[in-house]
Amino acid sequence: MRPEHRERARIEAATRVVDRHVASLRPPEEVGLEALVNDTLYHERRRLERERGGDPRGAEDSAFYHRIQKRLRHASARDLREMLDQIALRFASEIVGNFDDRVYKLSTTVVPTGLSVLLTAMSPGKLGSLSSLRHGLSDHVQIQGSVDHVRKLLDKGTLVVVPTHSSHLDSIVLGYAVHLMGLPPLLYGAGLNLFKNPVTSFFMNNLGAYRVDRKKTAGLYKDVLKEYATVALELDYNNLFFPGGTRSRSGAVEQKLKRGLLGTAVRAYVGNLQSRRDKPNLYVVPCTISYKLGLEAETLIDDYLKEVGKNRYIIEDDEFSRPRQVLNFMSNLVSLDSRVVITFSRPLDVVGNYVDEEGRSLDPRGRVVDAASYVSDGGAPVHDAQRDEEYTNELSSAIAREFLRDNLAMSTHVVGYALLDMIQRENPDMDLYRLLRTGGRSPSVTASDLATETERVVGALRRSAKGPRMSDELARDPKAIVDDALRAFASYHTHPAAVRRGDRVFHENRNLLLYYGNRLKGYDLGRNLSRAEGATAEPAGARA
C-alpha cells in the first residue's frame, strides 16, 4: 500500500470501527463504551499473559494497557471514546503492512533467482545449472483456468482473489503466479508467524502483506482488521483472502468458509457505490492451489487426527519453520517429482453470480444483471448488515462450488484414496482411527489390485458432475499413475505414504494416505464407486 494510502487506511479503519460501535450504543453511552474498553482489556491481558516473554512488543503493550486501565476509573464518555480511538489506532498501526511497489518489483525478479542460488548451494549436484533452475521453477508452477478473463477484469474493478489454503507456501507461490500473469501485487493478511519465519519474512514484508495476529482475540481487533481490508478494497488494492481461514488440516478442499473477511467484499462494494467511484465493481476470483506433494502434510494430518474439530488454529512448529525442509521441498519442486498447479476459476460478483469478460454480472440463465441492484433500496445503495451477511453466505457457497469444480486431482490424491479405500474394505470391522494406527490385517496390497482400484477411482471422478479437474498424468494407464504417485511420495516424505517392493505396495504411512485421499472429498466418490459396481449400499467406514 502506498504511504499516503497506508496512513489513510489506518485512520479510516480505526475511526469507522469506533464510530460504528458508538452509533450502536444505547444511552447512557458511558456504560457501553466502558464495557467495550473492558472487554478489549480483558482479551489483551489474557493474550499477554499467555505469551509472556514470547512477544517483543509485550512489555510495551502491557504498559499501554496499564495506562488505559488507570484512566478508566473516572473516565467520562468523551475520555472513553478517546481511549477506544487510541486502542483501535494501535491495532490498525500494527496491521498496516510495509508494502512497497518498488521493492515488490525487485523482489519478484530477484527472488526466483535468489531461491535458485539457495537451492543450488544446498544441493548442487542434484539441481544442475542456475538457468535451468529458474526455468524449472516456472515449469513447475503452472497457471491455468480463467487467466485472461481475470486480466481483463483488472481494468474494470478491484479483484479479491480467494484461494484454497494448504501450505504456507501458498501466498508465495500465488505472489509469483500473479507476477507471471502480469497482474499488480495482491494485498493480503499474513499471520505474524510468517513474519518471524526466516524463509518467508522477506516475502511477507515486501510482497504486500499486512499483519494478522491470530492470538489477538478481542472483538475490536477483529473489527479493525476487517475494516482495514474493506478500506484497502475501496482504495482499489486487489486483495487476497484465504477464505478457509487457516490451512486445511485434513487435506480436503475447504467447504466451510470463514465469512468475516469475505464479508468485506460486499461492504466495500456498497462503500464504492455510495462514494460514486468510477469503477465500483469488485470481482471475487476463486483459485485452487493444487500440490502434488504437501510440504506440511505430515504435521497437518497429525494435527487433524489428534483432535478432530479441535485442531490448533495456529501451528508454529511445523515443517515450514525448518528451513532445510522447506528447501528440500523446493528442490523437489524444481526436480521432476512435484508440481504446483494454480487454477483460476470463473470470477464472481459479491453475491456469487458469475461475471462476464466485460465485468457484468450474469444470472443463472446468462442474462446480464445490474449488480448494484442487489444492494439498493429504491435505487440507492445502502448497507444492511443482515442482508449482506446472507449475500456473503451465497458468495461463500459459490466459492466452495468453484473450489470443488477446479480442484486438480493428481496421482498422489487418487492413489492415496484408492489404497486407503482398499485397506478399509479389507478391514470392515475396524474404525478408521484404529486402521490408521495398525494398518489392519495385511501390510500390503498387490500392485495390480492397486492399479485396478486406481482406475475405478479415476473413472468415478470423471463421472462426477461437481468436478474435479484431472491432471495430465491421470490420462496414463493405471500402473503408470501408481508409479508416478509412489515416486512422488518417496521423493519428499521422510516416511513415504506407500512403497513398492516387488509386486506388492506397502502402506507405510496411512495418515498421509488419508491426507492425500481427502483431496477428493466432496465428489460422492463412495457412492459413485458403488454405483459403478451396481451395488446400492454406501461403502462401510465413512472418511474422517
Added chain:
Amino acid sequence: MTRDECIGVIGAGNWGTTLAKVLGDNDKRTLLWARRDDLCREINETRQNSKYLPGFSLGPSVEATSDLERICKSTSLLIAVVPSHTMRETARELGNHVNGEHVIVHATKGIEQGTFKRMSEVLREETCVRKIGVISGPNLAKELAARQPAGTLVASRYDEVFERAHAALHNDYFRVYQGRDVIGAEIGGGFKNIIALAAGVAAGLGLGDNTKALLLTRGLSEMARFGVAMGAEVMTFGGMAGMGDLIATCSSPLSRNHQVGARLARGEKLEDIQRDMAMVAEGVKMAKAAHDFALRKRLDLPIVRAVHNLLYGHHEVPLLLKELMNIPAGPEFAALTV
C-alpha cells in the same frame, strides 16, 4: 413511489386470488397476474374470479393484468403463487424482468417432479433474485377469504423478505409469523398434502377420529424425517408450516387432497377424479416426488409408500390399510433421532 405501495401477485388461481384479496382488504395496491386476458378482464370488471374464488369480491386496490413486465417495474415485492409444475416456466419468464432488488415470496406447495427441487431452488435457478422466501401455513383459501382468523409462516434467510411480506399481509384476521427455515417451510407445505390424501381415504372409508389422529401424528413423523433428510430443522414441523398445516388440511373436507383421497376410497379412478377437478391436487404429484426421493435416500416412509401405491400402483385400499397396520411398532421417536 415507496417500495411497499404496490405488490405483485403472480398467479390468479384459488390461493393467489385469495392472497390478492387479503392485500386488497389491507388497501395495498396490488397487481394480480393472470396469463389469460379474459380472466383479467373478468376480475377487473366484476371484482370476482368466478372460477377460482367464486362468491368473494376483491377490493378496489386490486388490478389484474397479464403484463408481467409491468408488474416487475411497478413493484419489487412479488408473491408467486403458480402450480409447482408451472413454476419453472413462470420463473424463467419473471427472470427477464426482475433485478437484484426484487423480493420474491412464493406460496406454492410441492416439489418439482423429476428434479426433486423445492420452489425456492427453482426460483433461484431461473432468476437473479436472492431475496426469496416462502409463505406456508394452515390456510384454507375459502376460510381466509371469509376473513376467519388464521395464521401463517413467512420463512426466509433474509429479514427484509419477512418484514415486507408481514407489512403487506398481516392484519386483524391474518397473523404472519417469521421463520428462517425455508426448506422446512417448503417441505411441510408440500408433504402435508400426501397425509391429507391418506386422511381423505380414511374419511372415505368411514373411519373415525382415532384413525385420523394416528395418521396425522405418524404422518408428521414421516414429514419430519423427510424434511431433515432434505436439510430442514426438525422444530419447523411443530409449527405453522408443519403441524398447523397438517391439522387444517387433514381436518377439512374443503381440501382438494382430502377430496381426492375420499373419492379414491369410494373406488373412483384417479384419472376420473382429476378430470372433474378444476384445480390441481398437489398431493398427487408430491406423493410421487416424495416416494422417489425416499427410495433414493433410503428413508422408510410407510404412509407415503401406501399413498403412492394407491395412486400409481393401483393397489386396493383395504390391502394397503392392512399393510400399514401390520408394520411393527417400536419406540415412537426412534426414526427421528437427528
